[in-house]
Amino acid sequence: MAPSLSSTRAPPRARVPLQVRAAAAVAAKSSRTAAVPLPSQRVLDSCRTVAEHADQVRVGDAAAIDHAAHTILDGLVAGRYSTASWRAHPLHPQVADRHAAEFIFLLDLMNFSFWSDSDTLFTVTYRGIAYTGYWSLVAAINRARDEGIAITSAYRMATMLRETLQHVFRSDSETPISLFEERFEAIRQAGQVLLRRFGGSIVNLIKEARGSCQALIELVLQHFPTFDDRSTYKGKTVYLYKRVQILVADLWACFEGRGLGAFHDIDLVTMFADYRVPQGLVHLGLLDYSPALLAELHVGDLIPPGSATEVEIRTTSIWAVELVARRIKELLRKRTDLMETPMVNAILIDFYVWDYAKAHQDELAKIPIHRTRTIFY
Structure with a gap:
């Protein structure tokens, strides 16, 4: 005779409160991922390893780091570099709202490869001013929006026609924008992912990270492979993550560390x-x-993406800025004359050096850039 159902049924389980179950799930997930470094730490660790063993590039000595730290600190103390600096440029969004977040996402989706094979650069004239380089991209997005093209909306991105994007990126010089097909593919794919996974809203993506820029970086890397900037050096993976990190940095700067730009781990x-x-x-x-x-x-030949030369230049740059940031923080701890201690991190130092390089282009002309055609920067 088969046993009755009642005789084989397991005793009823105690009801576990929802909060307890949620906490247990978080703890379990944390235990599974505890050994995986945060994305920016992956960058720092792998770049330090390359920088300390690079063949063709060396990080400056302690004296150079100290001198740069003092110079940059003076700029930070004077208030020339802060989160407010980002919106000081009239081409950047002036109101920190949902539309600004959408603008920034598209901007950093396209934020790569602005140098030209010729002396003539891709140029966008916007409101009577001709822009090149990074600013040509910002100007093109603004110009498109002024023309009624909702280029930053997920739906428009997902359904973008090649002819429409060609119109958006039309050049006011004889030089077209580089890597157009890669940009077209990236914008379509990103729009489709936003619609399918995040309800068509970059805001939903940001909110899912719950105030952690590292969580946001992981989400972007998981769902938008165009941001997954990594290389291999002497058989080991090197993480660089330029565009995804500048995405969270731009959000942080635009929103001045509040609202959609509030990241406790910036x-x-x-x-x-x-x-x-x-x-x-x-x-x-x-x-x-x-x-x-x-x-x-100086010869100006292309340096292939992922080559040892390219990886050494990029990794040593990251490690050098990290050493400067650490030195500035040491100097700040010794300063007793400041009414308010300025914020110091690698983001603001990067902004400083980038602005410095752009402002002193003639002076820096004797130092050639490395010419690598890539979607990652």
Whole structure:
């Protein structure tokens, strides 16, 4: 005779409060991922390893780091570099709202490869002013919105026609925007992911990170592979994450650390390794290129993405800025004359060096940039 159902049923389980179950789930997830470094720490750890064993690039000595730290600290104390600096440029969104977050997402989705093979740069004229480089992209987005093209909306991104994007990125010079097809593919895919996974809203993506820029970086890397900037050096993976880190930095700066830009762990973000900041770092004595590398750069040949040369330039830049940030923090601890201690992190130092390099282009002309055609910067 088969046993009755009642005789085999397990005793009723005690009802566990929802809060307890949620806490247990978080703890279990934390235990599973505890061994995985946060994304910005992955960048720092892997870049330090390369920087300490690089063949063609060296980080400046202690004296150079100290001198740069004092120079940059003076700028921070004077208030020339803070989160407020970001919105000081009239092309950047002037109101920190949902539309600004959408603008920033599209901006950093497209934030790469502005140098030209010729002497003539891709140029966008907006409200009577001709812009090149990074600012040509910002101007193009503003111009499109003025023309009634809702280019920052997820739906418009997902359904973007090639002809429409060609119109958005039309050049006012003979040089077209570089890597157009890659930009077209990235914008379509990103719009589709926003619609499918985040209800068509970048705000939902940001809120899912719950105030952690590291969680936001992981979400972006997981769902938007165009941001997954990594290389291999002597058989080991090197994480660089330029555009995804500048995405969270731009949100933080635009919102001045509040609202959608409130990240409790923003100081973990590293500098953003591109082709302009290394040039400024060499000028400041924070990087030292070997004679052979300098000769190669002066020739102007393309340096392949992922090559040892490119990886060394980018990783040493990240590590040099980290050392400067640490030195500035040491100096601040000794200062007793400040009414208010300025915020110091790799983001603001990156902003400083980038602005410095742009403002002193003629002076820095003798230091060639490395020419690498890539979607990552």
